[in-house]
Amino acid sequence: MDAPWTMALATVAERLNGSRIEWMLLGSAATALHGAAIVPGDIDIAIRAADDVARAATVLPTPELAEPSSAVVQDATASPSLWFSTTTQPTLQFGDAGERWTFGRWIVGSVKVELAHIDAPAVATLMIETRAPLVWHERETLTCHGQPIPTVPIEVQLATMISRRQDARIDATITAIDPTQLNLPLLHRAIADKQSEFPNMTVPDSLQHLLSRSRHGR
Structure with missing residues (x-):
């Protein structure tokens, strides 16, 4: 590299x-x-x-x-x-x-x-990227x-990508990482907090099944 x-x-x-x-x-x-x-x-x-x-x-x-x-x-x-x-x-x-x-x-x-x-x-x-102090922890x-x-954290970045409708970047990220290692509670929190700024943002299908794992057990 x-x-x-x-x-x-x-x-x-x-x-x-x-x-x-x-x-x-x-x-x-x-x-x-x-x-x-x-x-x-x-x-x-x-x-x-x-x-x-x-x-x-x-x-x-x-x-x-x-x-x-x-x-x-x-x-x-x-x-x-x-x-x-x-x-x-x-x-x-x-x-x-x-x-x-x-x-x-x-x-x-x-x-x-x-x-x-x-x-x-x-x-x-x-819990949002760039401006909020919570992400430092x-x-x-x-x-x-x-x-x-x-x-x-990549979970917080994914929420940013969703708000910007960067579907290709989301797919490239999911391909590069091990999705089973995602912190799903953190991902849920990051998406919910980003939705408070962008209430019309839609979670793409590529992430929906990952989020559903935390609702039904990993």
Whole structure:
């Protein structure tokens, strides 16, 4: 597994782990690390403490840049997709009281790496990916090039995929993992909590029979 994204992930993991920054791999890279036949377009990482996003800039390849003008900072806030971390401005903050982001973006090797801490009080009691603190207690540790990778649980990721109607990705995930090893109570919880945000989401047939096992005994 020597793809550019795995080499970048191992580099980031070594530096974050070495600095004792608490983090968790999310998104397509987490799914791919489970063995799903997908190629991540970037690496998405959640950071548990907002201040640690800035601290990550001291160990990741953060370029220097002259002091930005207020116009540049305003532009970055309006279009965060065009912004990258620098030593002058290692993080970008945006959002509102309902969902406040502390965000950083780097290029590691040739791969885009995004780190974020998200404060979202409305979902604090939900088991959902990215924004809710409860998922941190369910992390699993995978490995990449010898580096431990704290990763969002696949059960919670499946709920995200359902909400986004990513049926092909769900099928690729189920093919890659051992379905008998799924934590079905966690999967039920993750789906129910995601449905509170997306009440019209429909569980595909490929997962229905797995969920029915927990109702009738494994």
